[in-house]
Amino acid sequence: MIDLQLTDKTHDEERQGEALVIDAPEVRNGRKLYIESYGCQMNFADSEIVASILKDQGFETTGDYHEADVVFINTCSIRENAEQRVRNRLSQFGAEKRRNPKLVVGVLGCMAERLKSKFLEEEKLVDMVVGPDAYRDLPQLISQVEDGHKAINVLLSREETYADISPVRLNGNGITAFISIMRGCDNMCSFCVVPFTRGRERSRDPHSILAEAQDLFDKGYKEVTLLGQNVDSYKWKGPDAEESAEIEVNFAQLLEKVALISSDLRIRFSTSHPKDITDEVLYAIAKYDNICNYIHLPVQSGSSRVLELMNRTYTREWYINRIDAIRRIIPGCAISSDIIAGFCTETEEEHQETLTMMDYVGYDFAFTFSYSERPGTLAARKLEDDVPEEVKKRRLAEILLKQQETSLFRLQQFVGKTVRILVEGTSKKSDKDLCGRNDQNAMVVFPATAGVKAGQYVNVHIDRCTSATLLGTIAVEVPEIV
Numbered sequence: 075m076i077d078l079q080l081t082d083k084t085h086d087e088e089r090q091g092e093a094l095v096i097d098a099p100e101v102r103n104g105r106k107l108y109i110e111s112y113g114c115q116m117n118f119a120d121s122e123i124v125a126s127i128l129k130d131q132g133f134e135t136t137g138d139y140h141e142a143d144v145v146f147i148n149t150c151s152i153r154e155n156a157e158q159r160v161r162n163r164l165s166q167f168g169a170e171k172r173r174n175p176k177l178v179v180g181v182l183g184c185m186a187e188r189l190k191s192k193f194l195e196e197e198k199l200v201d202m203v204v205g206p207d208a209y210r211d212l213p214q215l216i217s218q219v220e221d222g223h224k225a226i227n228v229l230l231s232r233e234e235t236y237a238d239i240s241p242v243r244l245n246g247n248g249i250t251a252f253i254s255i256m257r258g259c260d261n262m263c264s265f266c267v268v269p270f271t272r273g274r275e276r277s278r279d280p281h282s283i284l285a286e287a288q289d290l291f292d293k294g295y296k297e298v299t300l301l302g303q304n305v306d307s308y309k310w311k312g313p314d315a316e317e318s319a320e321i322e323v324n325f326a327q328l329l330e331k332v333a334l335i336s337s338d339l340r341i342r343f344s345t346s347h348p349k350d351i352t353d354e355v356l357y358a359i360a361k362y363d364n365i366c367n368y369i370h371l372p373v374q375s376g377s378s379r380v381l382e383l384m385n386r387t388y389t390r391e392w393y394i395n396r397i398d399a400i401r402r403i404i405p406g407c408a409i410s411s412d413i414i415a416g417f418c419t420e421t422e423e424e425h426q427e428t429l430t431m432m433d434y435v436g437y438d439f440a441f442t443f444s445y446s447e448r449p450g451t452l453a454a455r456k457l458e459d460d461v462p463e464e465v466k467k468r469r470l471a472e473i474l475l476k477q478q479e480t481s482l483f484r485l486q487q488f489v490g491k492t493v494r495i496l497v498e499g500t501s502k503k504s505d506k507d508l509c510g511r512n513d514q515n516a517m518v519v520f521p522a523t524a525g526v527k528a529g530q531y532v533n534v535h536i537d538r539c540t541s542a543t544l545l546g547t548i549a550v551e552v553p554e555i556v
């Protein structure tokens with residue numbers, strides 16, 4: 075029998091933003107937190123919130139779980155293999171716990187929210203299960219575990235945005251950082267588990283977003299990525315900075331405000347939704363040099379019938395119209411996508427439509443997935459996962475092959491030209507090389523040069539490329555900047 079300290083509520087019984095009653099646990103210094111993150115950038119950004127909350131409790135972070143007092147695994151549920159990876163990792167933490175029974179093992183994030191108390195039943199070595207809106211409760215939950223109980227809080231909120239929490243930047247390069255601008259998702263794409271694990275969509279107060287971006291810039295950061303499941307539906311209503319008038323801020327306006335912090339601060343954002351991306355957003359990108367010319371606009375499928383079954387609420391024609399608008403308003407803008415192969419009932423012709431869509435757009439990059447049925451989603455309840463595994467695999471391979479060719483073609487356009495990049499640090503493969511991204515988000519690697527260091531903008535002449543990376547040398551003369 076599991077000793078639950080908080081009621082395990084279901085998604086339908088969401089907390090309506092009321093404050094949690096927490097007895098302030100004692101702050102004890104010198105304890106160590108190890109946190110490992112899976113899934114999307116938002117989960118990684120959440121881990122930085124978690125580290126900040128625990129820092130106030132005297133925890134410092136460690137990169138070695140063997141020396142930790144608390145191990146957190148911030149999980150993802152998006153596809154079955156994402157969950158499997160977490161379970162495998164948990165069994166390794168289990169071995170550590172057998173060696174050190176005092177170790178607190180907590181599961182955070184989307185898998186915690188999806189499985190709730192079932193997690194504690196299935197994984198006996200887990201002490202606590204905490205959903206993405208309950209991180210303020212972590213100090214109290216840790217105390218419960220230390221008192222010998224299992225602890226769980228999976229309440230979802232309609233208001234929590236952690237706006238006032240200043241994230242502890244984990245594993246960062248000191249140059250680029252993520253800023254969450256909203257949480258949750260109100261779209262109900264039929265394949266997707268996110269609305270169930272992250273709850274309702276809510277936008278964060280723009281003043282706190284701007285303050286965070288300014289603070290990062292003051293600390294030497296040169297690039298921020300604004301994060302949300304659907305950034306184009308960002309909408310905030312409330313008092314202005316002087317609290318004298320009511321203002322409404324949409325995503326285009328937010329982008330402009332962040333861009334105005336400094337022309338030396340680059341702005342990126344993810345994810346855009348084809349149904350919501352407006353021309354106003356595109357004009358904002360075109361207007362400011364420091365808003366990067368790169369849009370992640372997941373298509374999922376090139377077939378209108380499949381898109382309807384996916385409940386994406388746009389058609390092939392609508393998507394093409396948005397692509398044409400991007401090409402018209404922001405010439406040279408890079409575009410990337412997410413694509414799912416083998417969604418329920420997808421025919422061979424419909425798969426071909428995805429391939430022809432890829433030809434039409436010529437994506438610079440794409441994340442490609444084989445459809446994985448997720449329990450509780452609309453598709454799992456209403457549609458049959460009837461495309462055989464080997465067909466999904468073959469379709470995915472065709473999509474991947476096409477993308478490799480297109481990525482190579484896109485990168486080849488830069489060869490022989492000079493691009494401006496923000497140096498992020500030494501390259502992963504060799505410390506004799508530096509790396510950074512150009513405006514269009516392509517990774518550029520070049521030999522380290524005296525006087526060039528992370529955080530600088532430099533011009534690099536591109537000599538050659540692979541399908542993933544541009545290779546070049548620092549440009550002395552600047553013939554043509556792309």
Ligand code: SAH
Pocket residue numbers: 152153265266267268302303304345347372374412413414443444445446447448
């Ligand atoms: N909010 C973003 C995507 C978030 S999830 C958007 O709307 O585009 C990231 C990607 O995972 C999705 O774009 C989709 O391509 C993929 N994905 C989500 N659920 C999936 C599933 N059940 N099977 C396979 N891929 C899935």
Ligand code: SF4
Pocket residue numbers: 259260261262263266267268269303304347
């Ligand atoms: Fe999932 Fe759709 Fe929301 Fe993206 S927009 S998180 S795919 S429900």
Ligand code: F3S
Pocket residue numbers: 112113114115116117149150151152183184267268271272
């Ligand atoms: Fe995964 Fe949750 Fe992100 S399911 S993709 S970690 S919102």
